[in-house]
Amino acid sequence: MRLFGFFHLKGIGGQIAALVVASIIALHLILTLSFLISRPDRVEPPPDGAHQLANAALLLGSAEPGERPRLIADVKRAFPKLEIEELAPGAALIVDDGDGQHLHGMRWRLGHQYKVAALAPNADAHRVGITLPDGSMIAGRVDPGPRQPRFWGGPWMMTLLFVLISVTMLGLWAAYALAKPLSSFARAAEGFSLDGTAEPLPERGPEEIRSVARALNRMQERIARLMSDRTKMLAAISHDLRTPITRLRLRAEFIEDETNRRRMLIDLDQMRTMLESVLSLLRNDRKVEAVTLVDIASTLQLIADQFADMGHTVHYEGPAQATAVARPDDLHRGITNLVENAVRFGAEVTIRLDVSGTKLTIDVEDDGPGISDERKEAMLEPFVRGDDARNMDDTAGFGLGLSIARAIALAHGGELSLHDRTPHGLIVRMQLPVWQQPRLAA
Structure with a gap:
């Protein structure tokens, strides 16, 4: 075995390894691109007006009241754009209802001892009033500046979201690539037939x-x-x-x-x-009859009449009409085999039909000796004849009637089972779907 045979790209292991490596490389490229866009190492821009006004308010709030006029004058000379001034106590103010992001930042920086409000004197909508801890008020002009991106709108959140979507899509693709051939195997096994009509399984993939x-x-x-x-x-x-x-x-x-x-x-x-x-x-193993719409009730009534003409007591109980998709000749043959077994061991036979939803049930009942529970499953195999209770005539059959009927039921997508009848006798139950996809073999 080669040392790096696992990484052979034509195999499943190699493809999974390549998928993991490609995902890691793509993740590193995305993180590098996000780093280049956000550039956390570049120089921070100078503080904006809100930051400067908040620092000025902290300075004035910690100073003595007599020192504040001098400090305000110094702040005006250093930051003329702030237009900072001290408001007289009881001055009439117009408080704007707006609450921008810069006000949130100032409140967070100043704390609960300072009160921040947006003022709107005349047409100026960018003045902010700050109440100092001792009750004095100052006002200044604040430019809100560019809006900072939210966390979920920033490059890091976009990177995480892109990685999540990429990994999910790659995982789904890998699961689909591995599960599709397995589904093809299941379909090929279901559609396998002995007549050579089934297409061979495509040889592609890893x-x-x-x-x-x-x-x-x-x-x-x-x-x-x-x-x-x-x-x-x-x-x-x-x-x-x-x-x-x-x-x-x-x-x-x-x-x-x-x-x-x-x-x-x-x-x-x-x-x-x-x-x-x-x-x-x-011949039943090789024969493939096309499915068609069949009146099941008429078929069962016809079988009952045929056996009645031969002197047997056979009754049909069920709806007068019930259509389903089936193979008519195979179905007629399977039910005929069941009725032949029933009239061989019972004096009176009843054929019952029940249609419920997408499934129809055909019961062939006889009043004979029945079959023991331990022999029911074996009776469905070819060349297996009944037990002592049901072997009244050794020359009557060869053990193929039930196996042929079971093969026909399986070919229709249904099943065949044996049940006890009260007070005595046997019920052979064939359950078939009303609508079915054509299948090639049982």
């Missing part, structure tokens, strides 16, 4: 992400090739077995013993049915 995408695409290719080889092999075996089964059936017709002939024909029919069931399960 080196680690590209390696994972490349491995996922190869895995999908191997799975599809394996399933295709399995289907072809079993289809060839089924095709090759049909011919000897047919020959055996023809030879069985010449057996004189009626009992032996009937048993042999039953065994041959069972072998043929088993081959067709296996091929049907394999």
Whole structure:
């Protein structure tokens, strides 16, 4: 492993390290620019009028009353722009309602013993009156000067705000750059199909992400090739077995013993049915039927009528019309498998449909012996047959009906589950969404 392999820009670690370094450099540049703008090392400007008047008031307030006329004269000569003067006691003053920033600064500098107010004699709006601690009053002209920037308007606050926004945006970008490939992996896994219609995952991004995408695409290719080889092999075996089964059936017709002939024909029919069931399960893995708007209620009523015509007691309970987006042939096949299992073990079967919000529920109920709780999950797997209570006829099925129905439910974005019926029997519940995005495979 290279010493600086971590900082390889094609990898996730290198990109994160580069992002941190770039953020530090950008922060230093911003701080340097703020320093050059604010220049805390430059010479302070001379005090303004408010500062000079406040210092004069402190000087006069600490002096003896007899010394104040001389001090006022000295201040006038030193700072003629202040136009400082001592006001006579009880002089009529006009106090302005304005309260500028310079008055706040003077009050803070003088303290609570001095009272500061803005005076407005004639048209001069910049005169300020100060009451000394002993009650004497002085007045002077104050130029408010330039307004000092507030803390949140200064360069330091702007720097902090810019750093916060920059770090937040960089963090969001990094999170998006790392989470987007993971979302692509999830979509690719959900849309994986064995018919080759799914697009391969794009191999872009950091080196680690590209390696994972490349491995996922190869895995999908191997799975599809394996399933295709399995289907072809079993289809060839089924095709090759049909011919000897047919020959055996023809030879069985010449057996004189009626009992032996009937048993042999039953065994041959069972072998043929088993081959067709296996091929049907394999075709369901590869078949992709387009979704369309289907009247679920009419489909269930049709299935109930078909089984009733064959002499079974099958009822439909539910709304007269209920539409949903589904694959019509697959749905018909899945419900038919469930009803076939129900009429095999029960005397009376009920198909119930309930639509609530964005989900529809199809229940196939029978009054048979039911299935034990520890066997319910295993019954949904292929080639798993019922327990002793439900195995009344060993030649009746091959354990594929529920697994095919479950695969169809999953392909529709739903689920299939088994429940007990009161007082006895089984409820097979298929829950499907009313509206769904097209999915390629279960």
